Amino acid sequence: MLKKILIANRGEIAERIIKTCSRLGIKTVAVYSEADKEAPFVESADEAYLLGGPRVQESYLNSAKILEIAKETKAEGIHPGYGFLSENAEFAKACEAEGVVFIGPSPKVISLMGKKVESRIAMEAAGLPLVPGISRPLKDADEAAELAGQFGYPVMLKASAGGGGIGMQACSTEAELRKAFEGNQKRAVMFFGNGDMFLEKLIEKPRHIEIQVLADKHGNTVYLWERECSIQRRHQKVLEEAPSPFLDRETREAMGKAAVEAAKSIGYSNAGTIEFLVDEEKNFYFLEMNTRLQVEHPITEEITGLDLVEEQIRIASGESLGFQQKDIVLKGHAIEVRIYAEDPKTMYPSPGKITNLKLPQGTGIRHELGVTSTSHVTPFYDPMIAKLVIKGRTRGEAAARLEEALAQYHVEGIKTNIPLLSEIVAHEAFKSGDTTTDFIQKNIVKTNTISS
Numbered sequence: 012m013l014k015k016i017l018i019a020n021r022g023e024i025a026e027r028i029i030k031t032c033s034r035l036g037i038k039t040v041a042v043y044s045e046a047d048k049e050a051p052f053v054e055s056a057d058e059a060y061l062l063g064g065p066r067v068q069e070s071y072l073n074s075a076k077i078l079e080i081a082k083e084t085k086a087e088g089i090h091p092g093y094g095f096l097s098e099n100a101e102f103a104k105a106c107e108a109e110g111v112v113f114i115g116p117s118p119k120v121i122s123l124m125g126k127k128v129e130s131r132i133a134m135e136a137a138g139l140p141l142v143p144g145i146s147r148p149l150k151d152a153d154e155a156a157e158l159a160g161q162f163g164y165p166v167m168l169k170a171s172a173g174g175g176g177i178g179m180q181a182c183s184t185e186a187e188l189r190k191a192f193e194g195n196q197k198r199a200v201m202f203f204g205n206g207d208m209f210l211e212k213l214i215e216k217p218r219h220i221e222i223q224v225l226a227d228k229h230g231n232t233v234y235l236w237e238r239e240c241s242i243q244r245r246h247q248k249v250l251e252e253a254p255s256p257f258l259d260r261e262t263r264e265a266m267g268k269a270a271v272e273a274a275k276s277i278g279y280s281n282a283g284t285i286e287f288l289v290d291e292e293k294n295f296y297f298l299e300m301n302t303r304l305q306v307e308h309p310i311t312e313e314i315t316g317l318d319l320v321e322e323q324i325r326i327a328s329g330e331s332l333g334f335q336q337k338d339i340v341l342k343g344h345a346i347e348v349r350i351y352a353e354d355p356k357t358m359y360p361s362p363g364k365i366t367n368l369k370l371p372q373g374t375g376i377r378h379e380l381g382v383t384s385t386s387h388v389t390p391f392y393d394p395m396i397a398k399l400v401i402k403g404r405t406r407g408e409a410a411a412r413l414e415e416a417l418a419q420y421h422v423e424g425i426k427t428n429i430p431l432l433s434e435i436v437a438h439e440a441f442k443s444g445d446t447t448t449d450f451i452q453k454n455i456v457k458t459n460t461i462s463s
Contacts, residue, residue: 040059041059042076148207
């Protein structure tokens with residue numbers, strides 16, 4: 012197993028990786044920006060090195076500097092966490108060139124699955140069901156309008172190299188589509204350097220359900236059940252749970268087997284997630300593959316008893332999976348909410364200094380924390396400061412514990428989205444499992460001033 016790992020990330024995920032490494036006796040190297048010099052993860056690591064200024068280009072996206080520190084500290088591997096360089100094929104390739112193990116899949120696979128059109132073609136070849144659409148970039152807005160007429164409105168326009176909802180827009184009319192094409196193409200070029208756009212039929216009132224897979228380098232691949240991530244805001248996940256309250260056993264197993272076949276078909280290794288849209292009749296359609304650890308991975312850990320970071324490290328070290336599909340038993344129900352430093356009404360970031368932090372305690376509560384009671388939340392990075400993970404024997408028990416825990420969660424000095432989360436989990440639609448992707452728009456937006 013790897014003996015020393017550099018963590019090319021920050022905040023709660025850096026802390027999360029350090030925790031597992033410490034348990035396994037693996038030395039850790041943290042890298043940090045000037046804005047993060049007093050962050051908890053810097054203190055938690057065995058060694059810590061300054062990358063540069065506060066902006067990501069000066070620090071967490073400075074791949075050359077990160078690799079330089081890895082070599083200087085004799086780190087054998089780099090764990091990229093999520094975001095930043097985690098799905099950067101060029102960085103993974105540079106790690107290979109320097110003899111440093113990238114804890115993730117191969118650069119070739121990262122590149123393939125990072126492009127929506129190419130990944131769609133690959134998954135079509137693997138036999139996965141796809142949303143009606145095209146498997147090549149659109150020529151222009153005229154072609155988009157012609158195809159939309161064939162599919163029938165509404166349609167979803169997407170940037171091929173997009174992520175985080177950037178370059179994505181639902182369109183209900185031709186006029187709306189033509190306007191969206193130009194604007195989203197410009198955004199795609201700005202954010203990703205790639206203006207390729209493609210089009211799909213919009214599945215109405217879907218659920219966003221993803222399958223976690225693990226694959227070693229010896230041909231063994233398993234799925235670790237599913238996570239439902241349907242409660243979203245501007246295509247960003249807000250609350251996730253495992254298992255889905257919607258799926259039956261037959262659909263769950265069919266999706267799991269499809270995800271395994273998909274991973275095998277592209278020679279995947281390490282942890283990955285196949286994301287699906289599921290309609291009201293439980294038909295499922297491939298959406299995309301995330302070639303990294305997911306923010307919501309703790310809920311899978313809670314229902315399986317596995318440590319996904321440990322499994323990532325073991326796979327990257329060349330070990331075989333220590334279990335088979337039949338050994339993975341689903342136990343209980345887990346829900347995760349993301350705690351953001353943001354105004355709960357506008358959903359805009361709310362940076363500042365935390366003056367007091369009181370965390371809920373009790374049975375089935377797990378905290379993934381990137382701050383302390385005196386931390387300064389900077390405006391330079393994603394405003395997520397923590398995750399609250401709740402485990403129960405049943406969904407009802409987990410939901411009740413979550414509602415109580417949120418009532419006890421206390422943060423002073425900055426605004427957070429805790430009021431919004433409390434409103435979501437108290438809603439009857441959530442309690443009944445009616446959690447389609449329009450949940451917030453349908454049940455929450457009408458009762459407050461959040462901008463849609």
